Amino acid sequence: MPSNILMFNKWDLSEVEVTDVGLKNVISLKPMVVPHTFGRHEHSKFGKSQVNIVERLANSLMHFGKKYAKNTGRMGGKKQKTINVVKTALDIMYLKTGQNPVQLLVKAVENAAPNEDTTRISYGGVVYHVSVDVSPQRRVDLAFRFISEGVREAAFSTPKGIEEVLADELIAAANNDSASFAIKKKTEQERVALSSR
Numbered sequence: 001m002p003s004n005i006l007m008f009n010k011w012d013l014s015e016v017e018v019t020d021v022g023l024k025n026v027i028s029l030k031p032m033v034v035p036h037t038f039g040r041h042e043h044s045k046f047g048k049s050q051v052n053i054v055e056r057l058a059n060s061l062m063h064f065g066k067k068y069a070k071n072t073g074r075m076g077g078k079k080q081k082t083i084n085v086v087k088t089a090l091d092i093m094y095l096k097t098g099q100n101p102v103q104l105l106v107k108a109v110e111n112a113a114p115n116e117d118t119t120r121i122s123y124g125g126v127v128y129h130v131s132v133d134v135s136p137q138r139r140v141d142l143a144f145r146f147i148s149e150g151v152r153e154a155a156f157s158t159p160k161g162i163e164e165v166l167a168d169e170l171i172a173a174a175n176n177d178s179a180s181f182a183i184k185k186k187t188e189q190e191r192v193a194l195s196s197r
Contacts, residue, residue: 005031007054007102008087016103020110026136027053027106035083049137053106054090058082060144061151061166085163092167101170108173112146112182113139116193131193142189143182147173150181 006012013029026049035055041047048056061082093101117138118129134142147169155165172180178187 005033007032007035007052008090009033011090011100011102013102016100016106018106018110020113022136023110023113023140025049026140027109029053029102029106035086036079046137049140053109054086054102055083056140056144057105057147058086060148061085063148085166088163089166089170092164093171096167096171104174105170108147108170108182109140109143111176112143112173112180112186114142114186114189114193115139116190117142118193118196129196131197143186146182146185149185153181 013031016029018024018027018029028050030050030052032052035052035058037051037055041051051059058079059082062077062079090101090105093099093104097104114134116131117134119132121128121130151162151166151169154160154169155162158165169180169182173182176183178184
């Protein structure tokens with residue numbers, strides 16, 4: 001029965017594969033028609049790893065206000081609007097590539113998820129930057145942050161619609177193209193981490 005449930009009545013999630021072994025448990029491909037769980041995961045620990053990947057993309061796009069204040073500004077809380085943006089972007093991706101756009105989204109998240117980060121360690125009054133591995137959950141979070149940040153900056157005050165910008169960003173990230181904002185941010189973060197090993 002669940003295999004007949006198609007995302008937006010179009011995209012089959014049963015054929016989507018997660019190739020990155022580390023992210024298999026935190027990328028959810030739960031079959032659903034409209035990606036909206038109404039925040040049921042909110043109060044359970046690591047609950048967001050059970051939220052469908054398409055819904056998580058919509059959630060990350062909702063933050064469109066001040067840079068460091070989430071869910072403020074003109075997109076704060078407008079979930080239906082962002083779901084419609086994602087829906088249109090998936091259609092555009094299919095028209096441009098002919099592939100299942102949810103598979104491309106998963107590939108983009110895998111490619112944009114950084115493996116290393118730096119943390120500050122204070123030792124005898126001196127602060128050192130030390131390279132650390134990133135947990136799978138945070139890798140996905142960072143990938144979405146990079147993607148949505150790139151989309152916001154590219155779509156701001158341009159004639160191109162946000163749907164088209166999102167589709168282009170996801171296709172570029174899925175192809176590991178250095179023109180993608182998310183891939184640039186990931187490589188920059190990993191380069192800084194490499195230098196502070």
